[in-house]
Amino acid sequence: MRVAVTIRAAARDDIELLLGSLGVEHHEFFLGRVPLQEKGLGEVLLAFEDGRPVGGVFLSWGLATEPEVRRHLAGVPMIFHLHVAPARRHRGIGRALLRRAEANLRARGHRQVLLGVDKSNKVARDLYLWLGFVQPAEPDLRDLRATPEPGARDHSVGDTYDILVADLHRTVPG
């Protein structure tokens, strides 16, 4: 079932609401990205349903931490930490967040976007591939190992992740 969601850049007050709706790990992650948003290096987008945040994603147009990404995909903006509250999944909210993320990046003049997806995360990987993300040919953009940050675990411990890229002007299904 599709639901009416509102998606907008997070204000500091919105982030506090994430503690109750998404839990401590996601609250910490997005709280940690607000300073980057305030410096103009990225954007925290939140999805709201009935005034409550039910999902979020962080866009970054700063420097990638991975040397492999800087080498092969210099200047390509990044999508991090797409997350929808478990009880609100399968209703189009993840896709709506990605759609808005991509629209905002297009509006900033970008032509491509990239993200990292854990090897074991079949749900997210299938979604991205269906939406037209592709795995680049470069072998060093596969099987990357995460260096978790305190309070902001982007990837599962022990898992590796692959970089996927998408053309921001492709035709997207649905």
Ligand SMILES: CC(C)(COP(=O)(O)OP(=O)(O)OC[C@H]1O[C@@H](n2cnc3c(N)ncnc32)[C@H](O)[C@@H]1OP(=O)(O)O)[C@@H](O)C(=O)NCCC(=O)NCCS
């Ligand atoms: C990944 C995640 C964000 C998806 O959010 P979501 O709101 O459930 O996703 P949506 O409902 O917008 O999209 C899923 C829908 O897209 C469509 N879809 C996805 N892949 C498809 C495919 N290969 N073919 C056809 N339709 C497909 C389906 O309609 C699917 O619905 P279903 O899940 O009921 O089958 C969510 O599962 C999540 O938060 N997971 C935990 C965090 C995570 O893994 N994030 C990714 C980090 S890289």
